[in-house]
Amino acid sequence: MLQVKGITKKFGGVAALNSVSFDVGKGEVFAIIGPNGSGKTTLFNVVAGFHKPDGGSISFEGKDITGWQPFRVAQAGIARSFQNTRPFPDLTTLDNVVVGALTRHRNIREARSKAEEVMATVGLGGAAGMQAKNLSIQDRKRLEVAKAIATSPRLLLLDEPMAGLTGEEIPDFVSLIKRLNESGMTILLIEHVLYAITKVADRLMVMDNGNKLAEGAPGDIMNDSRVLKAYIGEDDA
Numbered sequence: 120m121l122q123v124k125g126i127t128k129k130f131g132g133v134a135a136l137n138s139v140s141f142d143v144g145k146g147e148v149f150a151i152i153g154p155n156g157s158g159k160t161t162l163f164n165v166v167a168g169f170h171k172p173d174g175g176s177i178s179f180e181g182k183d184i185t186g187w188q189p190f191r192v193a194q195a196g197i198a199r200s201f202q203n204t205r206p207f208p209d210l211t212t213l214d215n216v217v218v219g220a221l222t223r224h225r226n227i228r229e230a231r232s233k234a235e236e237v238m239a240t241v242g243l244g245g246a247a248g249m250q251a252k253n254l255s256i257q258d259r260k261r262l263e264v265a266k267a268i269a270t271s272p273r274l275l276l277l278d279e280p281m282a283g284l285t286g287e288e289i290p291d292f293v294s295l296i297k298r299l300n301e302s303g304m305t306i307l308l309i310e311h312v313l314y315a316i317t318k319v320a321d322r323l324m325v326m327d328n329g330n331k332l333a334e335g336a337p338g339d340i341m342n343d344s345r346v347l348k349a350y351i352g353e354d355d356a
């Protein structure tokens with residue numbers, strides 16, 4: 120479904136991504152882990168069209184989408200959530216989701232009905248009328264996902280959707296991701312919460328310093344000595 124080939128992205132002279140390649144199959148949950156600064160968010164920004172790569176190519180459902188603008192990538196069927204949630208703070212939760220839905224549904228009534236459906240899916244129905252700035256962290260995280268899925272994507276990119284959640288809140292979020300996947304969305308998931316990855320990911324890719332370090336089944340990868348070293352390196356720092 121998604122083929123990323125040899126993507127390189129430099130900021131100044133520094134390579135945030137160094138010839139990174141991977142494929143995601145339709146229906147998969149593909150997770151990406153790696154220490155802070157290893158290039159995970161940059162990879163999402165390149166796939167979603169927020170950054171143009173300096174090299175390499177991206178194809179989605181057989182179309183070359185390399186260098187496309189974000190709105191065009193979104194219309195092709197890819198949505199992304201942001202690591203730092205970005206709601207319109209003074210709008211209600213529902214209206215934030217309507218804004219997302221409007222990228223696909225031109226008609227405001229259709230957008231509103233899509234938004235209501237999405238609010239129920241993510242468990243935000245009760246907070247529809249609340250201003251986004253007053254939401255709890257957990258509900259902000261749900262809203263971030265709701266905005267993305269309101270565009271009816273076939274491929275959903277989630278950037279650390281569970282960061283900041285408590286241990287008790289995580290299983291709920293894991294089951295939300297499972298439900299979205301079962302409803303037909305292919306999911307690319309950046310996540311530090313390893314419990315969540317072992318529960319939902321079909322495959323896992325490890326990034327370190329702009330390079331792809333390893334890829335495989337979560338159980339195998341977590342016992343890989345290179346992976347452990349990348350994480351231990353981070354702890355030392």
Ligand SMILES: Nc1ncnc2c1ncn2[C@@H]1O[C@H](COP(=O)(O)OP(=O)(O)O)[C@@H](O)[C@H]1O
Nearest residue numbers: 130134135153154155156157158159160161162
């Ligand atoms: N817009 C940008 N301008 C300059 N440097 C950036 C920008 N975005 C990311 N970087 C740098 O690229 C590297 C990878 O960052 P990032 O992709 O955010 O890592 P991660 O998401 O894995 O923590 C870091 O060194 C970061 O400082």
Ligand SMILES: [Mg+2]
Nearest residue numbers: 159160161202
């Ligand atoms: Mg990041």
